[in-house]
Amino acid sequence: MSTRDRATGRSAPIVALAVLLACVGCAGTKPVREGPNLGRAATPAEVAGWDISIAPDGTGLPPGSGTPSRGAAVYEQKCQSCHGAKGAGQPNDRLVGGQGTLASNTPVKTIGSFWPHATTVFDYVRRSMPYAEPQSLENDDVYAVTAYLLQLNGIIGENDVMDARTLPKVKMPNRDNFIVVYPTKR
């Protein structure tokens, strides 16, 4: 056991159980169900309903598609009151512009200037926006708003269609300016 465990005084039976479980994990063989086993099997439909996260390679992106022009209409109705006309910001976060400012004394971090992955825009808009009614937009609308924000930032063209195939291929301007430090120290 680690010093942490000793420091906080685990009771003996629990230590024994934890050791047993840890050893099962170390064996490198097929895990054996040694815990209390109180979870029930999740069905594929249950998982599909909750699994809303999108990986940078596009894993998890749903069917559907959208264009910047359709996204502009969705944006004006659902987003503009918080994020300003054409993503200019105010009263809340600015979403457009700022490219070239990151090394200045007044960096402007937006989707266009800072975000490394286009898939994150879809993921975040779908899970959290609009602020007062998250997870209310149809997938086509999320694709469309994503396309609009990418187009406002000059990353895709006016007629580019965003869908599960095209979105992961979008190269964000700041993509190569992140330095992953885990597991090394900062």
Place this chain on the structure above:
Amino acid sequence: MSEPRSSDETLDRRAFLTKSIAVAGAGVLGAAAPSPATANDPPETPPWMKAPGAPLGPYGQPAKYEAKVTRTLIRSQPGTTGTGAARTPLESLEGMITPSGLHFERHHSGIPDIDPDKHRVLIHGMVERPLVFTVDALMRYPMVSRIHFLECAGNSAPMYGATPPALTCGQVHGLVSCSEWTGVPLRILLQEAGVDPKAGWILAEGADAAAMSRSVPMAKAMDDAMLALYQNGERLRPENGYPVRLFLPGYEGNMSVKWLRRIKVTPTATMTKDETSKYSDLQADGKALMFTYPMDVKSVITRPSPGVGLKGAGLYEISGIAWSGNGTITRVDVSTDGGREWTAAELVPPVLPRAITRFRQAWRWNGAVTTIMSRATDDVRQVQPTREQLVREHGTNVIFHYTAIQAWRVEANGEVKNVYA
């Protein structure tokens, strides 16, 4: 590194205990001036002894005379009420444990009202058996109890500014708190689900309106990660993730996802909004550090501090807190002369890994203007940097992971001000 001195300002603790008798009435912060005599002073009997007191109650509350001790600098995004932060009033607290009601808050779309009977935790992705857990089921698992700090990655961010913010200690540094957390080791649940050996990460997602989500390395998930159910002996407060949260000792607070509803086992990090556009550390050259997880070694003097000043020359106790996400605090040095000389302060037991450690140092203030500061060291030999060192290495656009030595200037009238020194 100088040894403790008994002739000058910082004093050996034994000297404090004996000499404080000679300056009785001046040894406690804010107690220099004797209170005016009242009808309750000896030899009179106070009225609260002349009638029975209040009845028993179902849930205790702080004394009404302590009503000013609250979370501070409560700010929400424009047009919202629950998206922002409220800070622990560090200057009003003592010891190592933060009362649950004063634990800092940071939410991304308010505090959800979750009926525990209707809450579920789903584990899926690269596992043999996707599983759904009820909260009742989680309560039947073997638990661990550990005392750990939790610190928001954006704690102390105002200190990156060009001028020192005129705020209290808690308003600047109060996005750190420390509790005893009790819950189920995450590895037990992951092992029941059967993790694919090729999996390198998990994604943790909350059941708040932001569905706040972060990626966590599998090594951490299998090490000391827990699904916390209790805080300081009682079930989690709603603002701390009731009915169940992820807890990752030492890591930036945002990763300890509250209201945990889903863990997806994945091959790589998911690159969520809160690990790319936020909680990444913009450097002066425009590059950004990503996945800077541990909260590095840090300390701050909580008394005296702005708003908790001195009342006349005499003997005082400097009190403060130190912590490190990389391990255990081994030393805190205190300077009362602007950083020229340093004295090793007393570390108050228990000194635990990834927990707040209280330090104390006796100090005779001669009434002259001076600057006091503390500098912590941990057991991986990290030493808290000066602000100048931190800014030289990382710039001032970082927002996150501000860890520099805090300097407080004591004015001749006893007031304390935040300064860069």
